Amino acid sequence: MTTPSFRPRSSRTKRENKKELWLGALAKVLGAVALILMVAAVFRVAVSGLWEVPGEAEERVVEATEVMTPLTGGSPAVARGEESVAEVAVPKALPKAVPVVAEGVGVEAVAEVSGIERIDTKREAIGAALAGFFGAGSVEEKLRWVRDPERVRPLMMDFYASHELKEAKWAGLGWSKSVAEPGFHLGYVEAVFEAGEPMALIVEESEEGRMMVDWESSVRYGELPWREFVQVKPVKPTLLRVLVSGSGVVADGLGSENSEAMQRLSVRHPSDSEPLEAVFDAKDPDLGSLMEQLESGAWKNVPVTLRLCFPGAESHSEKKMARITAVEGRGWLILPQKRS
Secondary structure, three states, X not given: OOOOOOOOOOOOXXXXXXXXXXXXXXXXXXXXXXXXXXXXXXXXXXXXXXXXXXOOHHHOOOOOOOOOOOOOOOOOOOOOOOOXXXXXXXXXXXXXXXXXXXXXXOOOOOOOXXXXXXXXXXXXXXXXXXXXXHHOOOHHHHHOOEOOXXXXXXHHHHHHOOOOOOOXXXXXXXXXXXXXXXXXXXXXXXXXXXXXXXXXXXXXXXXXXXXXXXXXXXXXXXXXXXXXXXXXXXXXOEEEEEEEEEEEEEOOOOHHHOOOOEEEEEEEOOOOOOOEEEEEEOOXXXXXXXXXXXXXXXXXXXXXXXXXXXXXXXXXXXXXXXXXXEEOOEOOEOOOOOOO
């Protein structure tokens, strides 16, 4: 009887052992990385929750764009052109109080609130005023809906002598907000049209309870077109509604007119991207309002109503930059006197 022969099982090779050890180490590394990523994700969620401020998103306002406007600039208006209806930014979220100036740059909250009381209950009156204002076919008809009509009448006559008076088909009133300017009953509202982009406007409630539109800021009225002012360089102070930027640093190198109080600013019209250099005396008490508005607007694209001029031929200044001689009103609004 023959005994069956048995072949011994071959032992594992060194290569197979190394492969098994390598796969095991790789699995451990991948597991550790996954655990680290999971812990990091949980930690990030927890930390972000600690820094989140309730209601913070609702209080944010859109930052001003390059084209600043009577309040804070950006959205296209009903009409365009150098002296057309102003382009005005429409904030995605309005703050608790809206100031008369931006802006910039964003819209600034003001603690002391006056404005139009219970403005939400007066939307029908505001809408009627805006419908009449935009639907007017003549200056006289438009004046019925304009604030300070006696002062503004000659300005409107002069303006529409060289600009077409366009009617806009009124569709309704958008958002409305009271403007925090002590002593004045002002509101910031959105006009919506059947065609074209909406437009933001300043309105004022009269002592008789009528709603009136601020025409000057809506068309960015100036005594001269901006380009004509730059080319002619008038010596006589000229009223202009402009956007002002600066550093707040004292200007140097102004020739014989240099002083420690002189500050250099960049001034431009909202429809023109080319700025003009201008200087003013920061120690002049009559220009204190300008400093206040520039500081509140963070010295960037601040809408201001100024009187500007150029030095005459007799000036010995090496740099004949424009001079700021006066500031009127607040922002692009003329506020002659407070009323309670």
